[in-house]
Amino acid sequence: MLRRTFFRLMVVILAGCGLVASPANALVELNINKGNVEPLPIAVTDFLQGELGKKISDVVAADLKRSGLFAPIDRGAFIEKISNPDAAPRFEDWKVINAQALVTGRVTQEADGRLKAEFRLWDTFAGTQMTGQQFFTQPENWRRVAHIIADAIYERITGEKGYFDTRVVYVAESGPKTARKRQLAIMDQDGANPRALTNSNDLVLTPRFSPNRQEVTYMSFENNQPRVYLLQLETGQREVVGNFPGMTFSPRFSPDGQRVIMSLQQEGNANIYTMDLRSRTTTRLTSTAAIDTAPSYSPDGSQIAFESDRGGRQQIYVMGADGSGQRRISFGDGSYSTPVWSPRGDLIAFTKQSGGKFSIGVMKTDGSGERILTTGFHNEGPTWAPNGRVLMFFRQNAGAGGPQLYSIDLTGYNEQAVPTQGFASDPAWSPRLE
Amino acid sequence: MSRIDTPAAGRMQTIARNPVMIALVMTLAIAGCASKKNLPNNANELGLGGAGSATPGSQQDFTVNVGDRIFFDTDSTSIRADAQQTLDRQAQWLAKYPNYAVTVEGHADERGTREYNLALGARRAASTKDYLISRGVPANRLKTISYGKEKPVAVCDDISCWSQNRRAVTVLGGAGM
Numbered sequence: 001m002l003r004r005t006f007f008r009l010m011v012v013i014l015a016g017c018g019l020v021a022s023p024a025n026a027l028v029e030l031n032i033n034k035g036n037v038e039p040l041p042i043a044v045t046d047f048l049q050g051e052l053g054k055k056i057s058d059v060v061a062a063d064l065k066r067s068g069l070f071a072p073i074d075r076g077a078f079i080e081k082i083s084n085p086d087a088a089p090r091f092e093d094w095k096v097i098n099a100q101a102l103v104t105g106r107v108t109q110e111a112d113g114r115l116k117a118e119f120r121l122w123d124t125f126a127g128t129q130m131t132g133q134q135f136f137t138q139p140e141n142w143r144r145v146a147h148i149i150a151d152a153i154y155e156r157i158t159g160e161k162g163y164f165d166t167r168v169v170y171v172a173e174s175g176p177k178t179a180r181k182r183q184l185a186i187m188d189q190d191g192a193n194p195r196a197l198t199n200s201n202d203l204v205l206t207p208r209f210s211p212n213r214q215e216v217t218y219m220s221f222e223n224n225q226p227r228v229y230l231l232q233l234e235t236g237q238r239e240v241v242g243n244f245p246g247m248t249f250s251p252r253f254s255p256d257g258q259r260v261i262m263s264l265q266q267e268g269n270a271n272i273y274t275m276d277l278r279s280r281t282t283t284r285l286t287s288t289a290a291i292d293t294a295p296s297y298s299p300d301g302s303q304i305a306f307e308s309d310r311g312g313r314q315q316i317y318v319m320g321a322d323g324s325g326q327r328r329i330s331f332g333d334g335s336y337s338t339p340v341w342s343p344r345g346d347l348i349a350f351t352k353q354s355g356g357k358f359s360i361g362v363m364k365t366d367g368s369g370e371r372i373l374t375t376g377f378h379n380e381g382p383t384w385a386p387n388g389r390v391l392m393f394f395r396q397n398a399g400a401g402g403p404q405l406y407s408i409d410l411t412g413y414n415e416q417a418v419p420t421q422g423f424a425s426d427p428a429w430s431p432r433l434e
Numbered sequence: 435m436s437r438i439d440t441p442a443a444g445r446m447q448t449i450a451r452n453p454v455m456i457a458l459v460m461t462l463a464i465a466g467c468a469s470k471k472n473l474p475n476n477a478n479e480l481g482l483g484g485a486g487s488a489t490p491g492s493q494q495d496f497t498v499n500v501g502d503r504i505f506f507d508t509d510s511t512s513i514r515a516d517a518q519q520t521l522d523r524q525a526q527w528l529a530k531y532p533n534y535a536v537t538v539e540g541h542a543d544e545r546g547t548r549e550y551n552l553a554l555g556a557r558r559a560a561s562t563k564d565y566l567i568s569r570g571v572p573a574n575r576l577k578t579i580s581y582g583k584e585k586p587v588a589v590c591d592d593i594s595c596w597s598q599n600r601r602a603v604t605v606l607g608g609a610g611m
Contacts, residue, residue, distance in 0.1 A: 291553040
């Protein structure tokens with residue numbers, strides 16, 4: 001299953017005609033940490049030769065555009081027609097259409113059937129090559145190659161890791177609200193290659209990736225026993241996580257992948273437990289008469305954010321990984337839930353309910369510096385892109401038949417619908433596919 | 435209050451054989467009265483359950499003549515006075531028909547986050563179960579399950595629906611934990 005789509009990737013750095021620029025003398029750079037960034041005009045030319053080359057450059061341009069940081073220039077405006085992607089382009093032709101960066105490339109089939117894809121990124125105003133790489137892979141992996149090229153361009157220009165070569169697990173929803181069918185599904189981050197992971201017989205909720213992307217933990221009502229499960233993506237094998245005397249829900253992996261943290265419901269209250277996947281031992285971390293749920297580890301594994309209504313309404317709390325030092329960090333108007341620790345470690349994303357609206361926001365890990373990114377009738381369940389720059393969440397508008405996925409930049413700009421075939425909720429962004 | 439005409443007994447029996455149909459009729463009936471305070475919460479008050487419309491001791495009898503569900507205030511798990519009356523009738527019925535085990539299904543409205551609502555539904559099921567135990571139903575006949583906000587019965591974007599979805603439903607048999 002997933003393994004089949006993994007592939008050996010050979011990366012060769014292409015030195016371009018003595019024109020490789022060191023970062024110091026590159027003119028093209030994008031500081032993406034200063035609020036609303038003006039998108040960088042970039043020309044992504046059709047990769048030579050033929051249909052596949054064009055499809056790859058289309059995906060590269062679409063990734064860059066969706067990030068909100070790049071403005072791919074309409075190909076109709078191009079003056080120079082690239083015929084030899086190894087040679088330096090006529091920089092003047094690109095400067096005059098204000099292309100600050102230029103991408104050229106070529107896709108060819110090797111004798112053994114593999115695909116060879118190569119690209120060069122040019123700084124048109126400096127007249128230099130910024131980077132150049134080539135990849136060998138199976139032809140069916142052409143979309144991944146395109147995402148990897150887009151990641152390389154993003155990283156070279158912004159100085160931060162890209163997030164295009166990633167996937168999303170989510171709950172695909174169909175049917176009327178009163179008889180909604182739900183299936184776990186997985187897709188590329190741009191909505192391509194969607195695939196169901198479970199049948200629609202059982203209610204399934206809140207899938208989350210393991211750090212190595214090979215497993216998903218989720219909640220299922222299989223056999224009318226609502227419990228946390230583990231799904232091996234490669235084999236489709238499923239197992240219940242732990243043998244708890246009640247409903248288990250809201251699972252998430254520890255950053256080392258060795259534990260699943262979740263809530264156990266017993267009578268009226270929910271407490272947070274971990275289960276070690278190797279020793280099968282369970283550890284109780286909270287012990288209140290309240291609803292303690294939605295736990296999320298800090299990326300170093302030392303702390304856990306969670307939500308609790310122990311003080312009345314739901315608020316965000318932080319504790320040590322052993323349950324020590326539990327303290328409330330959210331103090332704004334309304335209630336706060338679904339805390340998710342940023343992969344960078346510096347922020348916690350959340351769902352906020354206030355004044356009849358549902359918002360997605362972020363705060364520092366001590367609760368200060370709250371920023372609301374989007375507000376509306378119902379926004380819920382943020383998940384971070386692995387570079388910590390973009391969040392995905394689900395939204396249901398008033399009067400809508402069901403929820404849909406959206407992404408938004410950490411700055412609160414560039415909100416984008418994520419295409420899915422039907423209704424979708426509970427997105428979880430994969431770690432980077434190394 | 436808007437009155438629902440009592441169907442002819444023969445027709446009622448046809449409907450009564452189909453619990454889905456009953457639930458649908460009840461939902462429509464309740465929705466029709468949503469603007470009133472003290473929502474009727476069982477078919478008896480709506481004039482749906484005439485004598486002889488369901489076999490005594492049957493699922494239909496329980497649903498129609500006793501009332502299988504109670505409603506909660508926002509974020510609340512306390513049993514309201516109107517709900518106590520329903521649960522009292524449930525306890526009496528269960529005492530009369532001791533062969534039934536039941537599952538209490540707890541539900542939340544959609545104005546909350548998924549994880550919290552799963553726990554809130556469980557809390558409502560637990561408080562309902564506790565009340566039934568206090569009225570003499572043996573604990574070993576009672577199971578609970580929570581569906582959170584995932585199984586609404588009323589679909590609209592205002593309180594007239596949300597108030598119907600914040601509920602605990604007592605199901606004969608059922609499959610809780």
